[in-house]
Amino acid sequence: xxxxxxxxxxxxxxxxxxxxxxxxxxxxxxxxxxxxxxxxxxxxxxxxxxxxxxxxxxxxxxxxxxxxxxxxxxxxxxxxxxx
Numbered sequence: 237x238x239x240x241x242x243x244x245x246x247x248x249x250x251x252x253x254x255x256x257x258x259x260x261x262x263x264x265x266x267x268x269x270x271x272x273x274x275x276x277x278x279x280x281x282x283x284x285x286x287x288x289x290x291x292x293x294x295x296x297x298x299x300x301x302x303x304x305x306x307x308x309x310x311x312x313x314x315x316x317x318x319x
Contacts, residue, residue, distance in 0.1 A: 281308045 267273055281287040287308035293301050 277308065278312070281312060 277287050288305050293304045
């Protein structure tokens with residue numbers, strides 16, 4: 237086997253991302269609370285995609301699970317149509 241080359245001369249430039257993480261998180265939080273997200277979920281649901289909705293837990297005794305994920309077929313039964 238050959239001898240491995242030493243990489244002592246390589247120094248990282250320290251650049252990882254152009255967009256700051258706090259800005260990404262703020263954009264995501266803002267999008268989650270808009271009508272546009274609900275509209276996108278509903279259009280995906282009408283196209284037959286597997287959509288999962290996040291809603292408050294109706295069981296108030298489960299304090300460690302404030303929100304639960306529910307399949308959209310269970311919530312939006314009237315609009316469901318198969319492929």
